[in-house]
Amino acid sequence: MKIVIDGMGGDNAPKSNVEGAVKAIKEYNVDLIITGDKDILEKEFANYEFDKSKLEIVHTTEIIENEDKPVKAIRSKKDSSMVVALRLVKEGKADAVISAGNTGALLAGGLFVVGRIKGIDRPCLCPAIPNAKKGMTLIADGGANADCKPKNLVEFAGMSNIYAKKVLGLNSPKIALANVGIEEGKGNDLVKKSYEELKNIDVNFIGNVEARDVINAYTDIIVCDGFTGNILLKSTEGVAMSVMGLLKETFLSSTKGKIGAMLLKDDLKKLKSFMDYAEYGGAPLLGVNGGVIKAHGSSDSRAIKNAVNQGIKFAQGNVVEDIKEFIKTMESSEEKE
Amino acid sequence: MKIVIDGMGGDNAPKSNVEGAVKAIKEYNVDLIITGDKDILEKEFANYEFDKSKLEIVHTTEIIENEDKPVKAIRSKKDSSMVVALRLVKEGKADAVISAGNTGALLAGGLFVVGRIKGIDRPCLCPAIPNAKKGMTLIADGGANADCKPKNLVEFAGMSNIYAKKVLGLNSPKIALANVGIEEGKGNDLVKKSYEELKNIDVNFIGNVEARDVINAYTDIIVCDGFTGNILLKSTEGVAMSVMGLLKETFLSSTKGKIGAMLLKDDLKKLKSFMDYAEYGGAPLLGVNGGVIKAHGSSDSRAIKNAVNQGIKFAQGNVVEDIKEFIKTMESSEEKE
Numbered sequence: 001m002k003i004v005i006d007g008m009g010g011d012n013a014p015k016s017n018v019e020g021a022v023k024a025i026k027e028y029n030v031d032l033i034i035t036g037d038k039d040i041l042e043k044e045f046a047n048y049e050f051d052k053s054k055l056e057i058v059h060t061t062e063i064i065e066n067e068d069k070p071v072k073a074i075r076s077k078k079d080s081s082m083v084v085a086l087r088l089v090k091e092g093k094a095d096a097v098i099s100a101g102n103t104g105a106l107l108a109g110g111l112f113v114v115g116r117i118k119g120i121d122r123p124c125l126c127p128a129i130p131n132a133k134k135g136m137t138l139i140a141d142g143g144a145n146a147d148c149k150p151k152n153l154v155e156f157a158g159m160s161n162i163y164a165k166k167v168l169g170l171n172s173p174k175i176a177l178a179n180v181g182i183e184e185g186k187g188n189d190l191v192k193k194s195y196e197e198l199k200n201i202d203v204n205f206i207g208n209v210e211a212r213d214v215i216n217a218y219t220d221i222i223v224c225d226g227f228t229g230n231i232l233l234k235s236t237e238g239v240a241m242s243v244m245g246l247l248k249e250t251f252l253s254s255t256k257g258k259i260g261a262m263l264l265k266d267d268l269k270k271l272k273s274f275m276d277y278a279e280y281g282g283a284p285l286l287g288v289n290g291g292v293i294k295a296h297g298s299s300d301s302r303a304i305k306n307a308v309n310q311g312i313k314f315a316q317g318n319v320v321e322d323i324k325e326f327i328k329t330m331e332s333s334e335e336k337e
Numbered sequence: 338m339k340i341v342i343d344g345m346g347g348d349n350a351p352k353s354n355v356e357g358a359v360k361a362i363k364e365y366n367v368d369l370i371i372t373g374d375k376d377i378l379e380k381e382f383a384n385y386e387f388d389k390s391k392l393e394i395v396h397t398t399e400i401i402e403n404e405d406k407p408v409k410a411i412r413s414k415k416d417s418s419m420v421v422a423l424r425l426v427k428e429g430k431a432d433a434v435i436s437a438g439n440t441g442a443l444l445a446g447g448l449f450v451v452g453r454i455k456g457i458d459r460p461c462l463c464p465a466i467p468n469a470k471k472g473m474t475l476i477a478d479g480g481a482n483a484d485c486k487p488k489n490l491v492e493f494a495g496m497s498n499i500y501a502k503k504v505l506g507l508n509s510p511k512i513a514l515a516n517v518g519i520e521e522g523k524g525n526d527l528v529k530k531s532y533e534e535l536k537n538i539d540v541n542f543i544g545n546v547e548a549r550d551v552i553n554a555y556t557d558i559i560v561c562d563g564f565t566g567n568i569l570l571k572s573t574e575g576v577a578m579s580v581m582g583l584l585k586e587t588f589l590s591s592t593k594g595k596i597g598a599m600l601l602k603d604d605l606k607k608l609k610s611f612m613d614y615a616e617y618g619g620a621p622l623l624g625v626n627g628g629v630i631k632a633h634g635s636s637d638s639r640a641i642k643n644a645v646n647q648g649i650k651f652a653q654g655n656v657v658e659d660i661k662e663f664i665k666t667m668e669s670s671e672e673k674e
Binding site for chain 1: 469480483484515517524525526528547548549550551552553562563564565567568569570571572573574575576577578579580581582583584587588590591593594596597598599600601603604605607
């Protein structure tokens with residue numbers, strides 16, 4: 001097995017990517033490829049001691065920037081660290097790619113370079129958000145598809161179910177629809193129709209979940225269109241950050257507050273680390289012909305290392321093969337109808 | 338001017354409603370009507386001293402419960418405190434109605450009893466959420482319409498603009514579209530088309546806002562379909578509550594934490610009160626022929642009093658007349674095209 005890291009993607013590239021690669025080699029004894037400018041990468045790796053036989057650097061001359069238009073960038077920057085990394089997966093030379101670069105470009109590259117699994121209409125991004133039970137909840141789709149049909153949400157449910165089992169080790173992941181109320185029959189056209197279809201597939205579908213309860217971990221996976229998924233993810237992030245900010249401000253506004261905050265320093269740090277996205281690695285793009293893991297743009301070396309671990313489990317768990325099986329079952333049940 | 342309170346609606350009815358009515362009479366010297374069981378209400382009012390000439394009790398025999406199906410309840414419980422209160426607005430005997438009862442029923446009652454303003458396709462609910470600048474941000478639509486067309490979002494923008502000017506006293510309220518990115522061209526079909534149309538109407542449209550920034554008060558009003566609005570509102574509420582809960586748990590897990598929390602007690606209370614929905618009264622239903630204010634189901638007397646104040650400003654500001662003017666302008670510009 002081999003995992004490839006897009007060496008030049010992300011706000012902290014290549015430093016965090018290189019350090020993350022070294023940590024991953026040490027911790028998982030994994031064979032890695034890293035794409036990017038060979039000189040720059042070699043210079044960075046020179047700062048670390050590790051088993052060099054586990055690493056291959058593939059030289060590339062271009063970088064896809066955050067400002068680049070996704071589809072155009074994938075098509076025109078053929079020798080970018082991202083496109084070359086994706087191509088290595090396509091060609092079977094690597095089992096999974098980790099990139100902290102331009103999200104839109106990675107989604108486009110997943111589709112155009114790695115390619116969709118036959119039968120899958122829309123691949124989905126499947127990020128995790130921390131929940132109040134100190135675990136994580138998956139969002140499928142977390143932002144790849146703004147407009148969806150019920151068929152897409154069914155695919156998201158099936159694919160994220162496999163990912164949760166194989167990569168997160170959940171036994172029978174609970175799957176719920178993001179909705180405006182818990183009763184069946186609530187919501188917009190899309191969720192009403194999807195509800196009906198989700199009842200008929202072989203996943204542990206528990207019904208609707210309200211946005212208020214997303215953080216309460218009543219469910220392992222939340223299924224929704226990518227627009228709703230993005231709203232859920234980003235509002236959770238925004239509100240958590242904002243409440244922490246207000247808290248700080250409130251504490252610093254009085255002497256008593258300052259003393260109290262000093263006493264609570266360690267506890268507050270603990271709380272902040274629980275809300276830390278780096279802990280959870282990256283978000284897989286499910287439904288393409290290989291492992292594609294999107295790490296957060298601001299990933300530090302720990303986030304990159306954790307994303308490599310996801311890539312390893314993704315490959316070991318044969319997630320792609322299982323998704324192919326799932327879509328076959330879906331197609332044969334459609335034929336029967 | 339007269340405001341009518343649905344005396345039996347809400348989790349704390351009739352006690353909070355009665356106490357809220359008394360507070361409103363004292364603070365605003367307003368003429369109030371309250372609907373509900375006369376014996377029960379009179380007994381409650383007997384606990385307070387206030388100017389009884391400012392109050393009229395209209396006896397009703399039925400109550401719409403939270404479990405009741407909205408449309409059915411409005412049609413079958415004709416002598417309920419909610420329907421009678423709505424009818425008083427319809428008949429011009431009251432200028433606005435305040436209800437903390439069944440939200441769906443109040444929305445249905447707004448449509449079927451009070452009636453839509455001619456030309457308005459879909460009335461919208463317009464709740465406020467607290468923001469990090471210790472003000473509030475309006476959400477239009479906050480949950481009345483799960484499926485929307487661009488035309489609806491344009492109406493929501495126009496109506497909430499008038500409400501923000503007349504009731505909240507904002508000079509030129511900033512209006513943004515809830516979206517997955519700030520750049521024009523982002524999002525689902527609905528927001529892409531709505532963006533185009535919002536540029537052409539006479540409001541202070543500032544473009545897109547990401548869910549992460551909803552709480553940061555970059556905008557006064559957020560326009561979206563009611564499904565997205567509900568997701569935004571409830572996820573904000575859920576995450577804020579959850580972070581406060583985790584905070585408490587973290588503090589109580591160590592002796593140092595407990596001492597610190599004791600010192601910070603007042604500051605934490607201040608923070609909690611900032612996130613307190615009661616502070617902001619209720620959410621108006623915009624686009625019906627009169628003032629209809631939905632107070633939170635768990636409203637205390639202060640929330641009811643604040644909602645009465647909203648009703649007063651709604652009537653004084655001639656919000657309904659202004660919405661009629663707005664829709665005329667929209668129609669004449671459509672004819673020109």
